[in-house]
Amino acid sequence: MTADAPRGGAVREPARGPDEDLHRRHRAVLPDWLALYYADPVELTHGEGRHVWDADGNRYLDFFGGILTTMTAHALPEVTRAVSEQAARLNHSSTLYLNRPMVDLAERIATLSGIPDARVFFTTSGTEANDTALLLATAYRRSNQILAMRNSYHGRSFSAVGITGNKGWSPTSLSPLQTLYVHGGVRTRGPYAGLDDAGFIAACVADLEDLLGHARAPAALIAEPVQGVGGFTSPPDGLYAAFREVLQEHGILWITDEVQTGWGRTGDHFWGWQAHGQSGPPDILTFAKGIGNGMSVGGVVARAEVMNCLDANSLSTFGGTQVTMAAGLANLTHLLEHDLQGSARKVGALLIERLRTATAGFPGVREVRGRGLMIGIELVRPGTDRADPGAVAAVLEAARRGGLLIGRGGGHSTSVLRIAPPLSLTAAEAEEGAAILERALRDSL
Template structure:
């Protein structure tokens, strides 16, 4: 037996000995988070941090929220698992809540365990329904780490293989900052992207496309936020070819954008399917697809999900939706998000590192650049992440070049906490900018 001795070995070193090299960790001295309350977490180093990343957007309501923790504890005292071969009352109740809120005609809901699995399910549905493996995805997209989802991911650093079960065409997204159409106004930019989409369908596909998949606001892509008319124009093109629209709401769902319950609703589009995961169970493993009945029922084979619809995750999901509604968290995301966006934009006017501030609600990206240019500044981004940690603030990062700060506090964040984070960020950004200018 190969027993590993751990005497005097740090937790990070133990991680590196038994975990894959491609499971990256933040910081040179990685953190272990051991406890959390509200928007604050305590790490293994004994320090308390203001959490403005929310477990990669999954801890959407915050840590140790009694209404959610109590619902989970109550369910664990009854039954942990039964499988979807039996009726699960909480699963049906959660599906009813999602169906009532989803901007989809005659919806049906299927539960899985993650965002990757949810997108895989959407691909299974659409490719089976259309008899085609052709998919249109967006440049800068991220849809998961599994075989099919990696194939539809438009970020080089997240694409582990060129092998694919899908034939993917990558269309323009709403990321104007580095777009060849970025010099155009919103209406002209949108028209150019829609025209290019039509050209791609006509020249790069057989015409029988299984689906078009898009994140309303791109997550790992650095919170690229399209102009308001963008997806209406896209949907008009898709409808001409009868191509189903799949909205990937894994990060933008449940009111986090502050503009609508699901990200795509803000754009006035009714998709044929939506994927969801992450925040719905406030950190527990969950995912799913809500789709039009005809599309959902297109599978002509047996299919179940052993752990999808798990009673514990369903209890958490029901509690989360109830909490969002009863505490008006979508409105809070809008109010606090607008304050964060406007304040960060004001800071950017005197900080040469900040190329663009963008996003909606509590999905905010700050793109960092080499001063006086648009050259991505990943070194400064890593420095800001580390300095913020040293100052007691946890952030995320993303973007095509790894140079975008991701600011995603739980939807329960208060104005005082937002101002605390802003004060820390302003100080840290100024410090790193000064170091950049002198180096």
């Protein structure tokens, strides 16, 4: 496989031939708002393990996994084989017919969710999963009020944009929902940042209680245990448990958006909500991304009385299709049998500590934070607390030249480098990636 491809160090400069032509064609036919990374965008052609190759034969260590979607490994043999074998039999039938792979995967996810008497509905994306969760919550509670977190992101559909608290990803204020935003998703910024963890939780709970005093009857609180697009920020453990106690007093549902945090990525827990599990499991859980390892799989888990509250016909044409369910089953089996959650915990701890040590002398690095293999490096203008999106862009480019792909995100501005490799990342690969990133930071800041 690409025996002449560079095996480390700097990659070749991007070509000015076919890639440039493809970029021109992209701009001519696709929306201007469809984001592309890099001044000279990269066309990825194939991958293996934790590496991908571009159209010029350059090899990259992948620390972003298609936005946390290639969860286990590129070209994982078990998933490839399951997809091929299922595709040779039947690709698709819709949910109007019994579907064995869908039932098999639903049974496993229902058990893993921790939600009692759980029902599972499959979608094609995290956006669609969150849409479904909002439909269930508003129908169950007969209310279109939603509580959401500041700095949050829940998808690109009309309703999901309407509850997104990150203005960089919310192109309109129009919405079918009335959204009320709550403090707490960002620990180190905002009016409560100077408090200790206990004081921070108490202040956020007081804010929630005050907000509910002005609200009519919210249907649900939706929250990412770790905010993904928002820059891998998270509250102290226990915040959502404290919120849950208040919500239960008012009959308000708790939706945990596990699109990025699910399947063991945070290391210590299989689901992000479990860091806040003192009050029991959520009412609704949404998932997507990593479960399909690149296939289009999303879904919702809810206790039966909530899932079954809809009184109209419904189905899913592409949610739960046989090929994607076969991929999800094979991927989940591999993840559990190889304890990739444990790998995320151990290798992630090594990588976080290595990055904290490497960035200790850089005045532009405000914070290195994260859980497991979900790590953010926040950059600011030296001597200030102001975001530095220009530095993030420069580091992203320098890392690519060094053979490393990473992501970007953040709240008030795009000021965070996002690091989320496949969960099978080895300690040696973690060290390799950290060294490339350290050089990129040194060259850019």
